[in-house]
Amino acid sequence: MKYDVNLELENRVEDYSFGDVAKQANGAVWLKSGDSVILATIVIDETEIVKEDFLPLTVQYIEKTYAAGKIPGGFFKRETKPSDFETLTSRIVDRSLRPLFPKGFGHPTQITIMVFSAGSDADLQVLALNAASAALYISDIDINTSVSAVRAAKVDGELVLNPTLSQLKNSTLDLYLSGTKEDLLMIEMRSLSSKEVEIQDNFVLDPMIDPVLSVPSISVHTSNALAEDELIGIFEKTQELLFETNSKYEDAFTPHKKETPQLEYKAHLINEDMVLYVRDNHLADIADAMNQMAKSERSTALRQLRKKIIVLKDDWDELELKDAIEKVKKEQVRSQILNERVRADGRSLTEIRPITIDTNILPKAHSSCLFTRGQTQALVVLTMGNSKDAQMFESLTDNGTQNENFMVHYNFPGFSVGEASPILGTKRRELGHGNLAKRALEPIVDLDGQTVRIVSEILESNGSSSMATVCGGYMALKAADIDTNEIVAGIAMGMVSDGDKYAILSDIMGLEDHDGDMDFKVTGSKDGITAMQMDIKLGGISLDILKEALYQAKEGRSHIIDIMLDAESKIEFNDGVLPSTDFFHIDPSVIGEVIGQAGKVIREIIEKFEVAIDIDKKDGKVKVTGKNKTGVSGAREHIEGIANAPKIEKIKYQVGDKYEGTVKKIVDFGAFIGLPDGTDGLLHISKISDQRVEKVSDVLSEGEKLTVEILEFKGNKISLGRA
Missing domain, CATH: 3.30.1370.10 (K Homology domain, type 1)
Structure with missing residues (x-):
């Protein structure tokens, strides 16, 4: 393979080949870094354009088991459905690249990333985004901005940028950032457990497994959450590397960029006459609709307004009117926040919606919590098991099968937002939200061989059901009497900006998420952060605003934690079913x-x-x-x-010695007699009496005292006779 670009980056080298493979794709890149090889391709359908107001982009990250010299496990020896890691990596790439596409781009677009060779220490998520971004940059799509990723770890107290997987396993921090040479676009962060491992020889008895096993015991000590000030300092260093790397990419890739053909864009023009009419005549109706906080109720109110106007303006196009009403509604939401510092539901910028917490409402579940915050409600249910209940999985970079003994599963049925949709398989969004909640809660528990599964059933949603899952998940842990080293809550933050002014919002609802410029989820204790996830819709965010958002989130978490502490003091355990x-x-x-x-x-x-x-x-x-x-x-x-018990000194028994003993157990062939020091001896049925004994229980009874004589020793066994 001939490589066109060789780049020496922080802690790794990347070699790129353009135009040698997958030549019929709009853009294709062959990336080699160490022993890892990845192909990323971009294909657009130039004959079709989607009219709806969304970007029809699909990202698929695919791992081939041959990349690590493995054959797929299980009955089918062919790769089937995506693993959780593949799905989560696809989401990371999608969220990082989606903001780059020009407004009005409506051509169905497929980004495919395939791992052909996987180095044992390679960070495949970083390489996947870098390869996909390079393929997009050199493609014939009109995108002239490079996006790259950087991961930060904290090993032995020292910051390591672009760590190997070995370093990451010993880290107390996993921070993944993506961005351009000017803007930060996405953040994924989790605090990792700091483990001190001590191997000991154990005697284990479990009636469900082998009766006697010798296994290692692992003593685990978990680190605290990461403080906001420290995290901001790490952001500054990682952002600097991110910007520097993208400059190198653009300089190196530009000579290989294809010519950009003229593509048709969606004609998404707002009818300004309709906008003016709605502003002049129906602002009160828009305000009433905004007060309908549930998505289904708000949609109904806006639809009724649209029908009302169409009756008067029967020559107007209803779809154009819908866009006009949506624009006025968005203007009102944002203007009220920026100018009046009041939100659509009347809250101040930092105010948290009312919270109620009910624990152990399911009698036969090990533990449960119904967490309600405003119009968002999560029923979180916890089940405890042992090591055999752990989830088995394999990854390309691990040797052998791994076990996951802490699971968080998130379900989002359509009825939670008033949609008439069937419940089918797990969607990418559900997997991502469950993973975020897992990353938030995992650092605070030491399961010590147990397996815990937490399931969050979203019953109603109007703003950050994933953060309700975190809060309900913590309460379910406490309702199961599981020890934690921190109390953890989650809060969703938002932002509205017009370029000159901005407002940071605590505990955003669905309306503010839809019409705002940032979705920023933060979980942690009163002292620090255990996990966070941020997506920027503006195209970037300054560290000063990010710092302000982090401290405002800390205040909100503290408020929620105080409510959770009060609920924790009132927990009644399901003692009848709780392991x-x-x-x-x-x-x-x-x-x-x-x-x-x-x-x-x-x-x-x-x-x-x-x-x-x-x-x-x-x-x-x-x-x-x-x-x-x-x-x-x-x-x-x-x-x-x-x-x-008081220790009885062992007696050195001799043949012919006589002692008083106690009948401990009667069997068909005799009775076991307890001697003075606790040793057992066998009084055979033939030695019980001078007369023939047919049934031992006819002569002796358990607990009876009698005098016996030591007759002989057979190994460690003592044979007794009646004295």
Whole structure:
């Protein structure tokens, strides 16, 4: 392969080839970086133009398993539906490149990114966006701006730009930014767990698995959220690299850019006569419609206004009138915010809508929370399992199968916004929102071998149901009595700007998201941020405005957290169905007695209390897990009773010695007798009496005292006779 461009960038080298492959595409780039090879192609349908007011862009990021020398797992040995990673990467590329397309561009456009070779340490999400942007830049579409990505990590307290995957695994920060040489377009950020790993030899008993296993125990310590000031400092450094990289790209790619043909654009002209008529005669009707905060109600009010005007102006085109009304409505929303500092629902710029929280409203679920904020409502349900319930997955850059034991699944049915649509498969948006909530909550929990699945059912939506999922998810964790090291909430921020003035909005509703210039979701504690996601509709944002938005979001989170703390104090657990886990310590010297000969004692505890038991033989740490608190507390009490019982000195038994014993268990062939130091001996049925005994229970009963004689030793077993 001949490479046309060689670029030395921060922590990697990128080689680009143009025009050698996929020559019938409008734009194609072959990118090689280290051992990774990616093909990105752009194709537009020049014969069709979509009339609706949206950009018909589709992005597909596709991984081939042969890229890492693997064959697809499972029954079908061919790649099938996209993995979560592929879908999320497609969303990242889409959100970064969509703002570049000129207004009125209506040709169906397909961006395809295929991974042909994957280096084990490669950041494929960064390379995917860079390759797609390069293909778009050199294509014959009239786009003359390069977009690139940079990832930032924090390893051992030091900032690392464009880290390897090995470095990222040891990082407490994962920050992904995309932008041009002038503007920041998108941010994805999450705070990662800082783990200190200590391997120990464990004795594990779980009735659901193998009876006795030796497995490693992992001790995990989780880091705090990232403070706003520190994050702003990191933004400054990453943005500087982002701008520098795009300048290099444009200089290198421009000589390879194709000629731009004349394309037809959508004629989306607003009828100004209609706009003037609506402004002069129907501003009050527009204001009434704006006060209908639910999307379905607002749409109905605007449609009724349109019908009302058409009756009077029967020669007007209804679609043109719809655009005119929409323009006036958008003007009113933005003008009221910028000039009066009041929002459509009467709130101030920083005011949070009313919040109600109800926990454990589902009796048979492990835990649940109904979180309602204004007209956004999420029913969040949590289910606990063990290690066998983890989600198995494979990725190109990992060796072998991985297990995910913390899952957040987000569902957005049509009825939540008043739409008559069926519930089908998981959409990209649902996957992305669930992933954002997962990134927000994962750093604050230490599951210690458990598996947790959180499902958010959106019952009503008018502004940031993903942030309602974060708040409801935290409450569901507490309603399941799961320990967290932080209390985390989420808030959606927005912005309206006319170039000279701007206003930052806290807790935006759907109307403000639709007519505003920024969608900025921030999650975290009162002290810092665990995750964030930002999309800019303006084309860029200054760091000063971003800093102001972050601190305004912090105030909003603090308000929400105070409400959540009050609700947390009122939680009543579903004790009848909630699995329970308890940790405690015993003296390591008595572990043998707790386990018993060949695991006999501990098996009896497991069967009696229906629990799983994990004992660390090194430091005496005991983990007991069961279906309910009653069984777990009973098992703990029993184990501590054995561990704390007065120690009886072992007797050195001799043949011929006689002792008083207790009948512990009767079997068909005799009885097991407990000797003074706790040792068991067998009194065979033939030794019970001088007379023939047909049935042991006819002669002896459990708990009965009798004198026995040591007859002989058979290995570790003692044979007894009646004295």
